[in-house]
Amino acid sequence: MLTQDKQQRNWKPIIKQFEAVLGKNGVVQRREELITYECDGLTSYRQRPAVVVLPRTTEQVAQVVKICDRYSIPFIARGSGTGLSGGALPIEDCVLIVTSLMRQILSVDLENQRVVVQPGVINNWVTQTVCGAGFYYAPDPSSQIICSIGGNVAENSGGVHCLKYGVTTNHVLGLKIVTPDGSIVDIGGQIPEMPGYDLTGIFVGSEGTLGIATEITLRILKSAESICVLLADFTTVEAAAESVSDIISAGIIPGGMEMMDNISINAVEDVVATNCYPRDATAILLVEIDGLEVEVTANKQRVAEICLKNGARNITSASDLETRLKLWKGRKAAFAAAGNLSPDYYVQDGVIPRTQLPYVLQEIEALSQKFGYQIANVFHAGDGNLHPLILFDNSVEGALEKVEEVGGEILKLCVRVGGSISGEHGIGADKKCYMPDMFSEIDLETMQWVRQVFNPQGLANPGKIFPTPRTCGEAASASKQQFEGVERF
Amino acid sequence: MLTQDKQQRNWKPIIKQFEAVLGKNGVVQRREELITYECDGLTSYRQRPAVVVLPRTTEQVAQVVKICDRYSIPFIARGSGTGLSGGALPIEDCVLIVTSLMRQILSVDLENQRVVVQPGVINNWVTQTVCGAGFYYAPDPSSQIICSIGGNVAENSGGVHCLKYGVTTNHVLGLKIVTPDGSIVDIGGQIPEMPGYDLTGIFVGSEGTLGIATEITLRILKSAESICVLLADFTTVEAAAESVSDIISAGIIPGGMEMMDNISINAVEDVVATNCYPRDATAILLVEIDGLEVEVTANKQRVAEICLKNGARNITSASDLETRLKLWKGRKAAFAAAGNLSPDYYVQDGVIPRTQLPYVLQEIEALSQKFGYQIANVFHAGDGNLHPLILFDNSVEGALEKVEEVGGEILKLCVRVGGSISGEHGIGADKKCYMPDMFSEIDLETMQWVRQVFNPQGLANPGKIFPTPRTCGEAASASKQQFEGVERF
Numbered sequence: 001m002l003t004q005d006k007q008q009r010n011w012k013p014i015i016k017q018f019e020a021v022l023g024k025n026g027v028v029q030r031r032e033e034l035i036t037y038e039c040d041g042l043t044s045y046r047q048r049p050a051v052v053v054l055p056r057t058t059e060q061v062a063q064v065v066k067i068c069d070r071y072s073i074p075f076i077a078r079g080s081g082t083g084l085s086g087g088a089l090p091i092e093d094c095v096l097i098v099t100s101l102m103r104q105i106l107s108v109d110l111e112n113q114r115v116v117v118q119p120g121v122i123n124n125w126v127t128q129t130v131c132g133a134g135f136y137y138a139p140d141p142s143s144q145i146i147c148s149i150g151g152n153v154a155e156n157s158g159g160v161h162c163l164k165y166g167v168t169t170n171h172v173l174g175l176k177i178v179t180p181d182g183s184i185v186d187i188g189g190q191i192p193e194m195p196g197y198d199l200t201g202i203f204v205g206s207e208g209t210l211g212i213a214t215e216i217t218l219r220i221l222k223s224a225e226s227i228c229v230l231l232a233d234f235t236t237v238e239a240a241a242e243s244v245s246d247i248i249s250a251g252i253i254p255g256g257m258e259m260m261d262n263i264s265i266n267a268v269e270d271v272v273a274t275n276c277y278p279r280d281a282t283a284i285l286l287v288e289i290d291g292l293e294v295e296v297t298a299n300k301q302r303v304a305e306i307c308l309k310n311g312a313r314n315i316t317s318a319s320d321l322e323t324r325l326k327l328w329k330g331r332k333a334a335f336a337a338a339g340n341l342s343p344d345y346y347v348q349d350g351v352i353p354r355t356q357l358p359y360v361l362q363e364i365e366a367l368s369q370k371f372g373y374q375i376a377n378v379f380h381a382g383d384g385n386l387h388p389l390i391l392f393d394n395s396v397e398g399a400l401e402k403v404e405e406v407g408g409e410i411l412k413l414c415v416r417v418g419g420s421i422s423g424e425h426g427i428g429a430d431k432k433c434y435m436p437d438m439f440s441e442i443d444l445e446t447m448q449w450v451r452q453v454f455n456p457q458g459l460a461n462p463g464k465i466f467p468t469p470r471t472c473g474e475a476a477s478a479s480k481q482q483f484e485g486v487e488r489f
Numbered sequence: 490m491l492t493q494d495k496q497q498r499n500w501k502p503i504i505k506q507f508e509a510v511l512g513k514n515g516v517v518q519r520r521e522e523l524i525t526y527e528c529d530g531l532t533s534y535r536q537r538p539a540v541v542v543l544p545r546t547t548e549q550v551a552q553v554v555k556i557c558d559r560y561s562i563p564f565i566a567r568g569s570g571t572g573l574s575g576g577a578l579p580i581e582d583c584v585l586i587v588t589s590l591m592r593q594i595l596s597v598d599l600e601n602q603r604v605v606v607q608p609g610v611i612n613n614w615v616t617q618t619v620c621g622a623g624f625y626y627a628p629d630p631s632s633q634i635i636c637s638i639g640g641n642v643a644e645n646s647g648g649v650h651c652l653k654y655g656v657t658t659n660h661v662l663g664l665k666i667v668t669p670d671g672s673i674v675d676i677g678g679q680i681p682e683m684p685g686y687d688l689t690g691i692f693v694g695s696e697g698t699l700g701i702a703t704e705i706t707l708r709i710l711k712s713a714e715s716i717c718v719l720l721a722d723f724t725t726v727e728a729a730a731e732s733v734s735d736i737i738s739a740g741i742i743p744g745g746m747e748m749m750d751n752i753s754i755n756a757v758e759d760v761v762a763t764n765c766y767p768r769d770a771t772a773i774l775l776v777e778i779d780g781l782e783v784e785v786t787a788n789k790q791r792v793a794e795i796c797l798k799n800g801a802r803n804i805t806s807a808s809d810l811e812t813r814l815k816l817w818k819g820r821k822a823a824f825a826a827a828g829n830l831s832p833d834y835y836v837q838d839g840v841i842p843r844t845q846l847p848y849v850l851q852e853i854e855a856l857s858q859k860f861g862y863q864i865a866n867v868f869h870a871g872d873g874n875l876h877p878l879i880l881f882d883n884s885v886e887g888a889l890e891k892v893e894e895v896g897g898e899i900l901k902l903c904v905r906v907g908g909s910i911s912g913e914h915g916i917g918a919d920k921k922c923y924m925p926d927m928f929s930e931i932d933l934e935t936m937q938w939v940r941q942v943f944n945p946q947g948l949a950n951p952g953k954i955f956p957t958p959r960t961c962g963e964a965a966s967a968s969k970q971q972f973e974g975v976e977r978f
Binding site: 111112113134156158166167169170179183184185186187189190191192193194195196197198199201202204205206222223224225245248249250251291292293294295297298299351353354355383384418419420421422423424426427431435438439440442443444446447449450451452453454465 | 600601602623645647655656658659668672673674675676678679680681682683684685686687688690691693694695711712713714734737738739740780781782783784786787788840842843844872873907908909910911912913915916920924927928929931932933935936938939940941942943954
């Protein structure tokens with residue numbers, strides 16, 4: 001019935017209202033122009049939105065959302081569209097609110113180490129803006145030269161440096177948000193800890209289901225005096241994994257600590273030819289150490305000793321910028337290089353306790369054998385955030401479904417050892433069916449209650465995160481029941 | 490009408506049910522035994538609960554809460570009762586759920602750096618349990634030898650070391666909670682970042698209004714290799730404040746950075762005679778630096794240079810445990826020592842941006858002059874968390890009201906410069922009337938919505954945090970309105 005309603009929707013007067021708010025240039029409705037917006041980084045799912053709007057201010061976002069609320073039109077916010085879990089995937093007959101014209105850095109306060117940005121600002125711009133004064137913005141997803149801060153907030157994005165410095169939520173002090181009824185609400189503030197409920201914490205990572213952030217106050221950090229990158233190569237995965245555990249156990253927290261397996265090493269050497277990664281290594285570790293010069297020198301020594309004790313064959317290190325970038329180049333190109341190994345690949349994102357690394361890598365190898373797909377492993381080893389790349393050929397009938405099954409098995413494995421079905425890519429449309437593997441019914445119910453508080457009509461990014469969105473009837477009756485006969489003090 | 494209902498409540502069958510769950514020893518109802526529970530650390534407010542229950546397990550807490558839910562009895566959780574904002578203050582005719590028999594450390598996993606505890610476990614016990622293996626639990630409120638982890642979670646407690654390591658919320662990985670209807674829900678997990686909404690983040694600091702945490706998974710940290718404490722003394726507050734800013738701007742994050750003014754210095758020297766604090770200093774800074782030996786040595790030098798450049802008269806430092814404890818002794822005794830200066834004192838808790846320190850201290854001095862009360866200043870300077878101690882005599886008619894007015898003026902000053910009405914003591918019963926100074930109506934409304942999701946009957950810790958709790962009628966009608974005519978996808 002709902003579909004019928006939607007098919008009958010008369011968009012003309014609605015688009016007129018959008019144009020009144022945004023001007024004609026702020027509304028995209030031609031079929032060929034809408035193609036760009038059919039999917040985000042999860043390209044296997046596609047759906048054309050009915051209309052795309054391009055607001056420039058908080059007030060415009062609020063007015064657009066009010067129109068959606070009035071006509072009960074589902075709306076979905078989108079930043080740069082680089083997300084890997086389909087968090088910005090349109091649904092049929094929706095409005096896509098794209099923040100790419102909201103690209104102003106609104107204020108920079110170096111003394112108090114904070115920057116206020118609009119959501120369309122590119123992640124890397126924040127660091128570019130403040131690096132001259134010796135500061136940087138820590139969360140650094142692989143897509144940082146193109147992804148937007150708004151998208152990072154929605155997905156609670158991570159990156160190589162999140163081992164030491166934490167993910168996006170640790171760097172967002174406050175938000176101005178437009179709630180799904182079009183109200184403008186300020187949550188959090190300009191200082192790290194605020195009284196009352198931590199609404200900022202619940203909003204970051206909520207994948208657009210609680211509203212749209214239109215101003216974001218970020219914490220910036222002082223750049224380290226000295227940085228050094230070590231590359232250690234190993235003949236067994238266990239030795240590399242043991243080194244990771246030992247480094248952390250020694251109380252060293254590297255800026256980043258990444259592992260790549262033999263398949264990945266050869267893939268990147270084929271493509272970008274760093275000539276630094278030994279092609280016969282079973283695994284390499286890249287360890288970045290930052291801090292005071294004296295501290296970096298001492299920790300470099302300690303990390304090298306730990307790796308050698310665990311059987312590393314060689315250790316190379318670099319402190320100058322050029323060589324450091326060269327050592328990182330292969331890691332940064334790993335996903336792209338995987339595209340050279342097979343026609344398609346499927347990247348998974350799961351988390352495990354660090355101590356389970358050797359066991360989980362064995363099990364992934366067993367899955368690879370069982371299903372007959374090569375799996376390359378590239379991951380944030382320090383925080384146990386795996387990114388197995390399953391290599392396949394999508395032109396083979398049924399291959400995608402089989403690969404998704406392998407991906408699902410890997411996620412269940414992560415949950416079984418006490419980990420998580422997502423480290424930094426979010427749940428989106430892609431992983432919602434795995435939420436019950438991780439959360440009990442009552443846990444999910446509790447999250448749904450929170451969603452309904454902000455988003456009672458269910459218009460903000462429907463069909464994401466939760467496996468079985470309640471129907472509106474259930475929601476309304478559950479709520480009524482909940483508040484029935486209530487006595488308050 | 491509600492009061493009349495309560496007076497008519499027949500407690501006998503209810504207490505029988507509590508006794509069936511907890512045994513006779515688990516239920517306290519004799520008037521003289523209830524006196525202990527009349528207040529928490531905010532001793533100026535008192536109210537005797539109807540009955541105190543002492544559960545030992547999650548299941549028992551759930552059963553007690555279910556009984557409360559069935560009879561619509563308000564209940565309040567209490568840990569050690571050291572809170573300073575009246576978060577565990579009983580209301581008339583309530584059940585006080587005291588967690589002091591829930592003192593088991595349920596598991597210790599050193600490899601993955603986490604410990605699971607019951608809520609009654611004392612803060613300091615966590616460190617004691619793991620320090621032999623070289624770990625510690627970072628949040629360290631002044632009351633750490635007596636306050637409970639459950640209370641820390643409720644109030645999102647801070648401490649001296651929170652400048653570098655963050656407050657309680659940064660160290661809680663997951664929680665088992667009993668919701669106000671008696672359901673048992675697991676939120677968060679055993680790894681730092683989990684998909685879905687960050688319910689752990691919203692629960693920590695919710696002051697018992699969303700339910701009761703019965704199992705808490707804490708993150709523990711590796712102890713630093715080396716620690717050094719510097720004491721710098723200054724002839725002006727501005728010079729000390731400038732040094733704080735300069736230290737942070739230099740990219741140094743001390744483990745702790747505390748400031749004390751002349752009144753406080755003399756108060757503690759009178760009482761504990763450290764003989765380290767110069768009585769003629771206008772302000773002293775205590776800076777603790779931790780890390781690798783080489784790093785500490787280098788940063789010690791840099792901190793000293795910064796303080797001297799800003800006009801410090803003398804700098805003393807200590808690396809051995811005994812002298813370090815001696816340097817900290819005065820700071821730790823500061824609140825107690827203030828009790829020696831006047832018959833009573835009122836401790837305020839506010840936060841300001843670091844750069845506003847000199848201005849705010851001048852304004853506090855002006856308030857001191859205007860109202861005629863001495864104000865001692867002891868505070869976490871690094872994160873701008875002020876603790877002005879207003880000295881007064883409660884036996885003077887009307888003095889408490891006047892002092893509360895001064896306290897209120899200080900909070901408004903904090904908000905005016907972009908800060909907060911609470912740094913680490915919570916809002917509780919004490920500060921709820923200042924919430925509208927900090928949050929707009931719609932911000933507070935949004936928090937209330939979240940509260941009602943977890944706590945629809947309003948039975949969990951009523952009368953805390955929010956200035957004007959809605960009546961149940963309003964809540965029910967607002968909720969019905971919200972879900973009316975809802976269409977979901």
